Amino acid sequence: MVKAINNVESPEELQKCQTGIRGLDEITDGGLPKGRPTLVCGSAGCGKTLLAMEFLVRGAAQYNEPGVFVSFEESSEELVQNVASLGFDLNGLIAHKKMYLDQVRIERSEIEETGEYDLEGLFIRLNHAIDSIGANRVVLDTIESLYSGLANEGILRAELRRLFRWLKEKGVTAIVTGERGENTLTRHGLEEYVSDCVILLDNRVEGQISTRRLRIVKYRGSSHGTNEYPFLIDEQGISVLPITSLGLQHDVSTERISSGIPRLDIMLEGDGYYRGSSILISGTAGTGKSSIAATFANATCSRGERCLYFAFEESASQIIRNMHSIGIGLQPWLEQGLLSIHAVRPTVYGLEMHLVKMYKLINEFKPEVVIMDPVTNLISIGSETEVKSMLSRLIDFLKASHITALFTNLSHAGGAVSLEQTEFGISSLMDTWILLRDIELGGERNRGLYILKSRGMAHSNQIREFLLTDRGIDLVDVYAGPGGVLTGSARSAQEAQEKAAELVRRDETGRKKRELDRKKKALEVQITALRSEFEAVEEETNKLIQQEEIKEKVLAADRAGMMRLRKADADS
Amino acid sequence: MNKITKKTEKPDTWELRLYVAGATPKSLLAFANLKKLCEKHLAGKYTIEVIDLLKNPQLARGDQILAIPTLVRKLPPPLKKIIGDLSNTERVLVGLDLRPAKG
Numbered sequence: 001m002v003k004a005i006n007n008v009e010s011p012e013e014l015q016k017c018q019t020g021i022r023g024l025d026e027i028t029d030g031g032l033p034k035g036r037p038t039l040v041c042g043s044a045g046c047g048k049t050l051l052a053m054e055f056l057v058r059g060a061a062q063y064n065e066p067g068v069f070v071s072f073e074e075s076s077e078e079l080v081q082n083v084a085s086l087g088f089d090l091n092g093l094i095a096h097k098k099m100y101l102d103q104v105r106i107e108r109s110e111i112e113e114t115g116e117y118d119l120e121g122l123f124i125r126l127n128h129a130i131d132s133i134g135a136n137r138v139v140l141d142t143i144e145s146l147y148s149g150l151a152n153e154g155i156l157r158a159e160l161r162r163l164f165r166w167l168k169e170k171g172v173t174a175i176v177t178g179e180r181g182e183n184t185l186t187r188h189g190l191e192e193y194v195s196d197c198v199i200l201l202d203n204r205v206e207g208q209i210s211t212r213r214l215r216i217v218k219y220r221g222s223s224h225g226t227n228e229y230p231f232l233i234d235e236q237g238i239s240v241l242p243i244t245s246l247g248l249q250h251d252v253s254t255e256r257i258s259s260g261i262p263r264l265d266i267m268l269e270g271d272g273y274y275r276g277s278s279i280l281i282s283g284t285a286g287t288g289k290s291s292i293a294a295t296f297a298n299a300t301c302s303r304g305e306r307c308l309y310f311a312f313e314e315s316a317s318q319i320i321r322n323m324h325s326i327g328i329g330l331q332p333w334l335e336q337g338l339l340s341i342h343a344v345r346p347t348v349y350g351l352e353m354h355l356v357k358m359y360k361l362i363n364e365f366k367p368e369v370v371i372m373d374p375v376t377n378l379i380s381i382g383s384e385t386e387v388k389s390m391l392s393r394l395i396d397f398l399k400a401s402h403i404t405a406l407f408t409n410l411s412h413a414g415g416a417v418s419l420e421q422t423e424f425g426i427s428s429l430m431d432t433w434i435l436l437r438d439i440e441l442g443g444e445r446n447r448g449l450y451i452l453k454s455r456g457m458a459h460s461n462q463i464r465e466f467l468l469t470d471r472g473i474d475l476v477d478v479y480a481g482p483g484g485v486l487t488g489s490a491r492s493a494q495e496a497q498e499k500a501a502e503l504v505r506r507d508e509t510g511r512k513k514r515e516l517d518r519k520k521k522a523l524e525v526q527i528t529a530l531r532s533e534f535e536a537v538e539e540e541t542n543k544l545i546q547q548e549e550i551k552e553k554v555l556a557a558d559r560a561g562m563m564r565l566r567k568a569d570a571d572s
Numbered sequence: 573m574n575k576i577t578k579k580t581e582k583p584d585t586w587e588l589r590l591y592v593a594g595a596t597p598k599s600l601l602a603f604a605n606l607k608k609l610c611e612k613h614l615a616g617k618y619t620i621e622v623i624d625l626l627k628n629p630q631l632a633r634g635d636q637i638l639a640i641p642t643l644v645r646k647l648p649p650p651l652k653k654i655i656g657d658l659s660n661t662e663r664v665l666v667g668l669d670l671r672p673a674k675g
Contacts, residue, residue, distance in 0.1 A: 125632045125633060125638075
């Protein structure tokens with residue numbers, strides 16, 4: 001048997017060429033089809049050229065695969081400049097023969113067509129470029145420009161067909177870009193020639209916010225993600241983020257981490273939150289959500305762990321200043337690199353882009369804890385279902401990475417009913433839900449805290465009063481007595497009142513006791529008097545009895561004397 | 573490289589370059605057509621340089637050659653490109669500015 005040593009020619013499986021573009025290799029299940037052309041199409045400004053360029057740069061830098069970039073639109077100098085802002089050093093790659101730039105410029109006004117011709121010149125140039133650096137990768141951007149330069153479409157079609165066949169024979173992995181047509185993928189039907197892999201880029205504007213998306217329209221002989229994936233162009237190039245629902249397969253931790261508030265930890269079975277769980281803090285404005293979040297951040301950094309703080313309302317310096325006032329110093333953590341605050345308005349970009357950004361920052365910073373304050377602000381840029389879908393994907397991702405996430409949720413005032421309804425039903429995604437609420441009583445507004453739910457622990461059912469002191473957050477017991485739940489100064493007043501009442505009660509008892517003592521004593525005196533009287537009476541009685549007895553004896557003696565005297569008479 | 577040079581006495585010189593890729597029928601036809609046309613209209617004041625891109629592929633970049641065959645008018649300025657086998661004489665003459673386009 002002959003073993004297939006050369007796996008490039010292995011017929012069973014399609015060989016893939018890794019692009020090196022973050023995320024793209026994941027959704028294409030390993031990269032673009034090796035040795036075949038791929039069509040990347042999209043409307044103007046959607047990032048086709050950049051995607052193609054990054055494919056070459058990454059190929060040259062990471063996979064040691066030199067690449068040829070044939071530009072039909074931009075000049076070489078423009079290209080070098082344009083991608084320099086993304087940190088790609090094209091000139092360096094060109095100098096090391098890792099990259100070959102060629103600009104094909106075609107001006108209809110300069111050209112007169114006089115009979116039969118072919119595009120052999122282009123083939124020769126391309127062949128020369130590929131051979132001069134031993135290129136494995138080729139980009140043709142945007143080949144459709146030829147249609148505007150050459151009048152004879154018949155020749156052009158035939159030649160393009162020949163070109164793609166030729167590229168395949170040459171064995172180079174190619175990206176061909178094409179401008180999006182009205183109802184077709186490309187204006188001139190390039191998809192007819194490139195049948196292996198087609199990637200569609202899109203830049204949609206919804207509600208004045210644009211989001212870039214990427215979709216794999218087809219990929220012959222390979223499985224691939226079929227969704228539209230948002231992608232990001234930033235200083236490091238393109239990141240495609242295949243954030244779909246990651247499912248519920250993640251492992252959970254039994255480790256507990258402190259919330260930073262000792263009494264809150266006690267309410268949560270004494271140990272705090274589960275690591276990797278999601279926590280929702282909801283409450284109306286000014287109930288101290290951010291303070292709880294900042295306390296948690298502080299506690300995280302104190303343990304030497306990293307915390308990533310997304311702020312949608314306040315700037316980083318404002319958060320630091322405000323938290324300083326309640327005795328939480330966040331500045332040192334920032335300086336030590338344990339805390340990172342990303343303050344951005346939600347409306348800066350679309351929801352997907354937020355997700356992508358967060359995903360990227362989380363991957364870079366590798367935090368143990370992520371805080372989003374407040375998550376409610378995102379709803380201003382998306383519908384409820386969109387926000388919920390985005391958050392569930394974010395939470396899935398965080399849970400899979402064992403990152404503890406704390407979200408704050410601004411609920412609108414209007415009674416307890418609406419308080420317990422989070423804006424977009426995200427509470428079902430949360431493991432622990434802490435509710436902060438205002439308790440208005442006696443002309444005062446005080447903060448109350450209670451745990452609405454906390455999965456997997458026997459949490460306290462008590463309402464605690466929540467105090468912001470200059471030493472951080474303190475939780476105190478609320479007064480729960482016959483007068484109802486009292487907080488703040490009402491609670492203090494009630495407590496003072498109770499103390500006074502108790503004092504009075506204590507006095508009363510003493511007095512009663514003393515009175516009883518007195519009564520007892522008086523009775524005792526009476527008892528003594530009675531007893532002596534009794535004794536006197538008894539003595540008298542005894543005396544009388546004695547006298548009676550003596551009298552009896554005397555009488556008896558008398559009677560005996562008389563009988564003796566009368567004996568003679570009686571015996572006769 | 574194949575050079576055919578004819579000295580001229582007139583001040584205007586015509587410097588023409590014909591790009592081909594090997595001796596294909598189209599290339600040969602183009603060269604024959606060009607030669608005939610030059611002899612008729614530019615006798616004695618033109619040079620034709622034939623560049624075979626199969627031998628010198630790097631030269632294609634300089635004159636932005638895509639189509640084969642391509643005739644480039646280097647002189648007199650401006651630069652003109654005429655592609656095809658030059659069988660449509662009228663269009664070649666227009667392309668070379670030897671005949672006004674409207675005429």
